Amino acid sequence: MRNITENAVNAFMTNDKFNKQNTKVVLFKDDVELKLHGHTIAYKDGADIKISFCGYPTNTTKERLNGLLARIGKDYRFVTRNYDLHVAGFDGWLMPIDDDKYLSLNSIDEDYQSYKNGLI
Numbered sequence: 001m002r003n004i005t006e007n008a009v010n011a012f013m014t015n016d017k018f019n020k021q022n023t024k025v026v027l028f029k030d031d032v033e034l035k036l037h038g039h040t041i042a043y044k045d046g047a048d049i050k051i052s053f054c055g056y057p058t059n060t061t062k063e064r065l066n067g068l069l070a071r072i073g074k075d076y077r078f079v080t081r082n083y084d085l086h087v088a089g090f091d092g093w094l095m096p097i098d099d100d101k102y103l104s105l106n107s108i109d110e111d112y113q114s115y116k117n118g119l120i
């Protein structure tokens with residue numbers, strides 16, 4: 001994980017401001033946002049975290065969001081397969097995602113758990 005990603009993700013998780021190069025963590029009254037090139041790629045929504053590639057499934061966006069997943073201990077990462085974006089579990093699970101919509105990590109967790117339980 002790149003140093004800028006590690007620092008930004010740590011700031012995001014601890015509700016601290018961060019601003020370096022193309023990455024920022026912005027604090028509002030009841031909101032914390034992780035931004036890349038001015039686009040909100042992650043924000044906290046109560047106990048959930050919402051993420052989006054904001055229509056830019058670049059390696060940099062993927063690296064920042066995968067850094068966030070690693071920091072919070074998720075067993076999956078974002079990958080590109082045949083030019084399409086997916087969430088991939090360490091055990092072979094693969095779920096296609098839209099690169100321009102916000103996804104709930106709680107929802108991804110539920111889908112992944114269903115897969116592990118043999119329900120999907």
